[in-house]
Amino acid sequence: MTRDNISVIRLRGILLVTVPPEPDDETVSSFQEKVLDVMASNEPRGLVLDISTVQTLDSFFARTLMETVQMAALMGTPTVIAGMRPDVAITATLLGLSFGKTLTARDMDSAFDLIVEKTAEDLSR
Amino acid sequence: MTLRLNEDFPINEEGDIVLARRLVREFALQRGFGTMDVTRIVTAASELIRNIYVYAGTGVMRVAFNEDGARTGMELTFSDQGPGIPDIAKAMEPGYSTGKSMGMGLSGSKRLMDDLTIRSVVGKGTTVIIIKWRSK
Numbered sequence: 230m231t232r233d234n235i236s237v238i239r240l241r242g243i244l245l246v247t248v249p250p251e252p253d254d255e256t257v258s259s260f261q262e263k264v265l266d267v268m269a270s271n272e273p274r275g276l277v278l279d280i281s282t283v284q285t286l287d288s289f290f291a292r293t294l295m296e297t298v299q300m301a302a303l304m305g306t307p308t309v310i311a312g313m314r315p316d317v318a319i320t321a322t323l324l325g326l327s328f329g330k331t332l333t334a335r336d337m338d339s340a341f342d343l344i345v346e347k348t349a350e351d352l353s354r
Numbered sequence: 355m356t357l358r359l360n361e362d363f364p365i366n367e368e369g370d371i372v373l374a375r376r377l378v379r380e381f382a383l384q385r386g387f388g389t390m391d392v393t394r395i396v397t398a399a400s401e402l403i404r405n406i407y408v409y410a411g412t413g414v415m416r417v418a419f420n421e422d423g424a425r426t427g428m429e430l431t432f433s434d435q436g437p438g439i440p441d442i443a444k445a446m447e448p449g450y451s452t453g454k455s456m457g458m459g460l461s462g463s464k465r466l467m468d469d470l471t472i473r474s475v476v477g478k479g480t481t482v483i484i485i486k487w488r489s490k
Contacts, residue, residue, distance in 0.1 A: 253372045284393065285375060287400040288458040316393040324397060324462035325448050 235260055237267050243344055244273040245337070248294070250282040257290055261297045268304055275344030276301050277337065281312030291326045298331050307347045309333065311340035357381070362414035362433075365406045374415050375400050381417055382428055387488050394466040395428060395486050401459035402432040402482050408453050410436025410479065420485070427468075427487045435479035442472050 236247040246264055249256055268276065278294065280286070294310065301308045309332040332347070334340035357363045357377035365374060378399045382392045399415070406413035413434030420427040439445045446464065451457030464470040467484040474480040
């Protein structure tokens with residue numbers, strides 16, 4: 230799998246990236262690069278990382294996801310991690326993974342709402 | 355590359371991590387483990403296979419099933435001839451890592467599974483055995 234297989238959709242100024250289900254380490258790394266590249270050229274108001282197809286979230290993959298969220302924050306873009314499956318959520322918690330203050334949502338709809346809310350807050354400041 | 359029960363599956367390159375993980379998933383599903391358990395087993399396996407790759411370079415994984423009266427246990431063994439772990443108690447502490455990882459691999463795997471045993475000799479290598487039981 231290469232970075233061309235990573236789907237990125239732009240919808241109402243928000244970038245929606247589908248995280249591949251069973252990526253090898255190389256794909257995980259190129260996923261991060263691709264997200265940052267696309268953000269630089271699109272200047273989106275938000276980023277949604279859809280992990281609804283991810284079956285195995287180990288500490289390596291989780292760390293890359295968290296790094297990506299931090300990098301997006303440095304570039305001024307709020308990010309929401311969306312669609313974590315229940316078994317993955319339980320496993321991540323038992324594993325001891327911490328997602329800190331990362332915004333999370335059950336599905337795409339709520340993820341979009343969160344970003345709209347977040348951007349409105351920033352504008353009103 | 356296929357994985358046979360009770361036989362060593364080699365971990366030699368980075369691509370083997372995903373491959374080994376996929377095979378563990380198939381075996382667990384075949385033996386009737388539920389989604390929750392399968393996700394736990396595969397995630398623990400992923401951590402331990404990565405430990406082999408990162409710390410020892412190469413090693414092997416072995417899958418076995420134990421029948422114990424009313425229950426079936428999936429037992430995964432990860433062995434390498436790497437540098438070994440000088441202080442196992444310390445290595446089991448959450449957040450402790452000599453590598454660049456988050457240090458969740460061993461402690462996290464123990465929480466995900468029903469049992470985790472480590473044998474390690476410095477300079478000789480490390481063997482980690484994990485077990486998940488399923489009621490019949």
